Amino acid sequence: MKLGFSTGDELFRQECADWLNGQMSGEFKDIKGITKLTASPERRKEWEQRLGEARWGCIGWPIEWGGRGATLGQQVIFAEEYARAGVPGRVNHIGVELAGPTILAFGTPEQKQRFLPSIAKGMTIFCQGFSEPNAGSDLAGVRTAARLEGGEWVVNGQKIWTSLAHIADWIFVLSRSEKGSSGPNGLTFLMMELRQPGIEVRGIKQINGDSEFNETFFTDARCPADSLIGAAGDGWRIAMGLLAFERGVSTLGQQMGFRNELDEIIRAAKENGAARSPLIRQRIAKAEIGLRLMRYGALRMLSNADHSKIDGAALTYKIQWASWRRGLGELAMDVLGQAGEVTDTNDYEWAALPNLFLFSRADTIYGGTNQIQRNLIAERGLGMPREPRGDA
Amino acid sequence: MEFAFTSEQKMIAETARVFFTENATRERTRQAMACDGVDYALWASFCQELGFSAIGIPENLGGAGLGLVEMAIIAEAAGAQVAAFPMFGSLVLCAQAIAAGGGAGQREDLLPRLMSGETIAAYGHAATLVDDGNGLSGEAAFVAHGASARIFVVTGNNGAWIVKADAPGVSIAQLTTMDQTRPYARVVLSGVVGEPLAQPGKAIAAAQRAGFVAIAAEALGGAQACLDRTVAYARERIQFGRSIGSFQAYKHRLADMMIEIEQARSAVYWAACATDEGAVDAELAAHAAKSFAADTYFMCAGNMIQLHGGIGFTWEHDAHLFFKRARALQSMLGNGDWHREQVAAMIFGEMA
Ligand SMILES: Cc1cc2nc3c(=O)[nH]c(=O)nc-3n(C[C@H](O)[C@H](O)[C@H](O)COP(=O)(O)OP(=O)(O)OC[C@H]3O[C@@H](n4cnc5c(N)ncnc54)[C@H](O)[C@@H]3O)c2cc1C
Numbered sequence: 049m050k051l052g053f054s055t056g057d058e059l060f061r062q063e064c065a066d067w068l069n070g071q072m073s074g075e076f077k078d079i080k081g082i083t084k085l086t087a088s089p090e091r092r093k094e095w096e097q098r099l100g101e102a103r104w105g106c107i108g109w110p111i112e113w114g115g116r117g118a119t120l121g122q123q124v125i126f127a128e129e130y131a132r133a134g135v136p137g138r139v140n141h142i143g144v145e146l147a148g149p150t151i152l153a154f155g156t157p158e159q160k161q162r163f164l165p166s167i168a169k170g171m172t173i174f175c176q177g178f179s180e181p182n183a184g185s186d187l188a189g190v191r192t193a194a195r196l197e198g199g200e201w202v203v204n205g206q207k208i209w210t211s212l213a214h215i216a217d218w219i220f221v222l223s224r225s226e227k228g229s230s231g232p233n234g235l236t237f238l239m240m241e242l243r244q245p246g247i248e249v250r251g252i253k254q255i256n257g258d259s260e261f262n263e264t265f266f267t268d269a270r271c272p273a274d275s276l277i278g279a280a281g282d283g284w285r286i287a288m289g290l291l292a293f294e295r296g297v298s299t300l301g302q303q304m305g306f307r308n309e310l311d312e313i314i315r316a317a318k319e320n321g322a323a324r325s326p327l328i329r330q331r332i333a334k335a336e337i338g339l340r341l342m343r344y345g346a347l348r349m350l351s352n353a354d355h356s357k358i359d360g361a362a363l364t365y366k367i368q369w370a371s372w373r374r375g376l377g378e379l380a381m382d383v384l385g386q387a388g389e390v391t392d393t394n395d396y397e398w399a400a401l402p403n404l405f406l407f408s409r410a411d412t413i414y415g416g417t418n419q420i421q422r423n424l425i426a427e428r429g430l431g432m433p434r435e436p437r438g439d440a
Numbered sequence: 441m442e443f444a445f446t447s448e449q450k451m452i453a454e455t456a457r458v459f460f461t462e463n464a465t466r467e468r469t470r471q472a473m474a475c476d477g478v479d480y481a482l483w484a485s486f487c488q489e490l491g492f493s494a495i496g497i498p499e500n501l502g503g504a505g506l507g508l509v510e511m512a513i514i515a516e517a518a519g520a521q522v523a524a525f526p527m528f529g530s531l532v533l534c535a536q537a538i539a540a541g542g543g544a545g546q547r548e549d550l551l552p553r554l555m556s557g558e559t560i561a562a563y564g565h566a567a568t569l570v571d572d573g574n575g576l577s578g579e580a581a582f583v584a585h586g587a588s589a590r591i592f593v594v595t596g597n598n599g600a601w602i603v604k605a606d607a608p609g610v611s612i613a614q615l616t617t618m619d620q621t622r623p624y625a626r627v628v629l630s631g632v633v634g635e636p637l638a639q640p641g642k643a644i645a646a647a648q649r650a651g652f653v654a655i656a657a658e659a660l661g662g663a664q665a666c667l668d669r670t671v672a673y674a675r676e677r678i679q680f681g682r683s684i685g686s687f688q689a690y691k692h693r694l695a696d697m698m699i700e701i702e703q704a705r706s707a708v709y710w711a712a713c714a715t716d717e718g719a720v721d722a723e724l725a726a727h728a729a730k731s732f733a734a735d736t737y738f739m740c741a742g743n744m745i746q747l748h749g750g751i752g753f754t755w756e757h758d759a760h761l762f763f764k765r766a767r768a769l770q771s772m773l774g775n776g777d778w779h780r781e782q783v784a785a786m787i788f789g790e791m792a
Contacts, residue, residue, distance in 0.1 A: 426691035
C-alpha cells in the first residue's frame with residue numbers, strides 16, 4: 049500500500065502542468081478561472097479543439113481513436129493538473145466521459161470511426177437526453193417514442209433538464225421504440241444530431257439565475273436507421289452501461305476544483321474574522337478532512353484493480369462528494385454572512401462562493417439523488433431488499 | 441496507484457480476522473470483563489503463536505519490522521471483535537514509546553518482554569507530574585488496563601519515565617469502567633523512583649502517532665462489525681409481514697453507516713501510510729483519522745442499538761460492547777473537537 053505516484057508519473061505531471069499553464073497564460077488567458085459551465089461558450093468550444101489538436105482531449109482513450117492510451121494514474125494526474133491550472137470545466141464532458149466510452153464499449157466499428165476521433169478533436173459536443181417530465185429517478189419510465197420509418201428513426205416526445213443542449217451538436221436519447229412496452233423493456237439508445245427542424249431547445253432558468261439545462265422537444269425529429277447503439281430494444285442495458293462510466297477518473301480533477309472553493313472560504317474566514325469562531329473552525333476542519341478523505345477514497349477506488357467484489361468506496365462516492373459540497377456551500381454562507389447574500393452586479397449574478405451555495409443544491413439531485421444513492425448502497429452494497437414498485 | 445493492500449497485507453488481514461473471530465469470542469470476552477478486562481489466553485497466543493506483537497517494532501530491536509499500516513490491520517481486526525486484551529496500551533503506546541525514545545538498555549531489557557507478552561505495560565499521562573529530587577509525584581487518572589500492568593510509561597509535561605508497578609510509592613486503583621473490555625485504573629505516584637526515557641519527546645510523539653492511528657483502526661473495525669451484524673439482523677427479523685431491512689428508513693440508516701465507514705477506511709489507511717512514508721501531511725492525517733473514525737464508530741454503534749430494537753438494549757446482546765468501546769475511543773487521546781482544532785490550526789497556519 050502506497051500513497052504517491054511513481055517518478056515517471058510525476059514527470060508526466062510536470063509535462064501536463066507545463067502545457068496547461070502555457071495555454072492559460074497564453075492564448076486562452078481569457079477563460080482561465082471561469083467556474084460556470086455556461087460562460088463564454090464559443091471560446092470554450094475552441095478550447096475543446098485546442099485540447100484535441102494537442103491530444104489532451106481524451107488521454108485515456110486508445111491511440112487509434114485520438115487518445116494517448118494513458119494509464120489510470122496518468123489520467124488522474126492530468127485531471128488534477130487541469131483543475132490546478134485554473135482551466136474551466138469541459139463543455140464536452142458528456143461527450144468525453146459518457147458518450148465516448150459508451151461508443152467505445154458498445155458501438156460498431158463504423159460508429160467508432162464516425163464519432164470517436166471527432167469527440168477527441170473537440171469537434172462534436174454531446175448532451176444527455178435521459179430525463180423526462182415523468183421519468184426522473186425512475187428513468188425506466190421514459191416515453192419519448194421512436195419508430196422506424198423509411199430507413200429513419202422518427203422521434204416524438206420531450207426530454208428535460210438537458211444540460212448544455214443549447215451548446216451541444218449531438219444528443220443521445222433514451223427512447224421507447226416498442227409501442228406498448230413499459231419499464232426497462234422496449235427502449236432504444238439513439239444518437240441524434242441536435243440542430244434539426246424536429247428538435248427545439250428551450251432554456252430553463254435555475255435558482256442561481258443561470259440556465260445550464262433545457263427542455264428538449266422532439267417533433268418528428270429524425271436520424272438514420274443505424275444511429276442506434278446496441279440493438280433496438282437494448283437501450284436499457286446501454287444506458288446502464290453508460291451510467292457506470294459516470295464516476296471515474298474525472299472525480300479527482302473535480303476535487304481540485306473543490307480544493308479551490310475550500311481555499312477561498314478559508315481566505316474569506318481569515319479576512320473577516322470568522323476564523324476566530326471555534327464553531328467555524330470545527331466546520332472548516334471537518335470540510336478539510338472530508339475533502340482529504342474524498343481524495344483517498346477515489347485513490348482506493350482507482351487502485352482496486354480487480355473489480356471482482358463490490359467496491360464500497362466506489363458505491364458511496366457520489367453521495368459522499370455531493371453531500372460534502374452542499375455542506376461546503378452552507379459553510380461558505382456562514383463564513384460570509386449577509387455580505388454573501390448581495391451581489392454588486394445589476395444582473396442576478398453571483399460570485400463563486402454564493403454561487404457554490406446555490407448550485408450545490410443540484411449536486412444532491414442530478415446523477416442519482418441522495419435518496420436513490422442510499423437505496424443503491426443498501427441494495428447493491430448491503431444486499432437489502434429492493435424497493436417495492438407501485439402500479440401508478 | 442497502489443493505495444490498496446499488497447498480497448502480504450491481505451494475508452495478515454485474513455490471519456488476524458480468523459484469529460480474533462475464533463478466539464475473541466463473546467464468551468471469553470465476557471469472562472475477561474468480569475475480571476480485569478484481559479483474556480490472558482488470547483493475549484498469549486496473540487504474542488507468542490502469531491507473533492503479531494512484534495509488528496511495528498524495527499527488526500534491529502528484535503521486532504518484525506513493518507509499519508503502521510500492518511499495525512492498523514491488526515487493530516482493525518481486534519476492534520471488530522472488541523477483543524479484551526492490552527495491545528493498545530502495552531504494544532501500541534508503551535512499546536512504540538520505548539522503541540522510539542528509550543535508551544539502548546531500556547530497549548534491550550523491555551521490548552522483548554513486551555513483545556512476548558510476558559510483561560504488560562500501560563501508558564499514563566499526568567500533566568502535574570514532577571520530579572522534585574525526591575522522586576516522581578503526580579496522578580494519572582485514566583490508565584487503560586492499568587491494573588493489569590507490571591510497568592508503566594508515564595509522561596508529564598516535561599519528560600517520560602518508566603515506572604515499575606511494584607515500586608515503592610505507586611498505588612493503583614482499578615476503576616469500575618463503562619467499557620469493561622478496557623478498564624481504566626488511577627495510578628498515583630508519590631516520591632517514586634522512575635527511570636527517565638532517554639528521548640522523551642521522541643517517545644511521546646511515537647506513542648501518539650501510533651495511538652491515533654491504532655484507535656482509528658480499531659474504530660473502523662468496530663464500526664464495520666456494527667454494520668455487518670445489523671445487516672444480518674435486518675435480513676432475518678420480520679415485522680409487518682416484511683423483513684425490516686425492506687423499510688426505507690431502515691435501509692437508509694444502513695447506507696449512511698456504510699458511507700461513513702468507507703470514509704473512515706480511507707482515513708485510517710491514509711494516516712497509516714502517510715506516517716510510514718513520512719509524508720508532510722502525516723500529522724494532519726492522524727488527527728483526521730482519529731476524530732473521523734471514532735465518530736463513525738459511535739454513530740454506527742448507536743444505530744446498531746436502535747436498529748435492533750429491544751434486544752439491542754440488553755446486556756446479553758453484544759451491541760453495548762461496541763457502543764461502550766466506541767464512546768471510550770472518542771475520548772481517548774483527545775476528543776474529536778480537540779483533534780479538529782489541531783487541523784484548523786494547521787489550516788490557518790497557526791502551528792508553532
Ligand atoms: C443541474 C442539473 C442538471 C441535469 N442534467 C441532466 C442532463 O444533462 N440530462 C438528463 O437526462 N438529466 C439531467 N438532470 C436530471 C436529473 O438526472 C434528475 O433531476 C434526477 O434524476 C432526479 O429526477 P427528478 O428531477 O425527476 O426527481 P424525482 O425522481 O421526481 O424525485 C423527487 C424526489 O423524490 C425522491 N425519490 C424519488 N424516488 C425515490 C425512491 N425510490 N426512494 C426515495 N426517494 C425517492 C427523490 O430523491 C427526490 O427527492 C439534471 C438535473 C439537474 C438538477
